[in-house]
Amino acid sequence: MTLKVGVILEGTIINITNFGAFVEVEGKTGLVHISEVADTFVKDIRDYLKEQDKVKVKVLAVDDNGKISLSIKQASVPKKTCKPADIDWSNNSKPKQGGADFEDRLSKFLKDSEERFQDLKRHQEAKGRGGYKKS
Structure with a gap:
């Protein structure tokens, strides 16, 4: 060959x-x-x-x-074959994680993120007023 x-x-x-x-x-x-x-x-x-x-x-x-x-690695046969998970689509209940669904967690994340961004912005503005002057 x-x-x-x-x-x-x-x-x-x-x-x-x-x-x-x-x-x-x-x-x-x-x-x-x-x-x-x-x-x-x-x-x-x-x-x-x-x-x-x-x-x-x-x-x-x-x-x-x-x-x-x-x-050598491309010659070896894959040891695991991925098989799709069996999902019961007939169950209409929403998955819960930590007592809150996805939309609640997303809105909380956005709120926290906006608050942190505002704090950062205020800190940068305060730092700019008391900082060094440009000549």
Whole structure:
């Protein structure tokens, strides 16, 4: 099989560096950048991989110079599949949170926000009257 973009293959890790891992696939060597090792932040690649590990990789790119970009995280099958939640639409009651519905909470937020804005405005005006004079 030739190396084509999007193909998932199995390879062997032959070298690990601080920036990624070199993987041999079909007699050629490609690079899995550290950002393509896992879905989470990878500080030390050696926490995830070691030399001679067999890994599945996805071919991301093959340039004219023969450089091969690979990804381990894109080759893995998603572990969780999201399923829509079952919602009972026949129940017409409004959800309550803290004893107030959304409109009440929104109006309280707007009132509090307006009061804070007015306090800030008064503070800025008072600061401007007693501050330094521009020359």
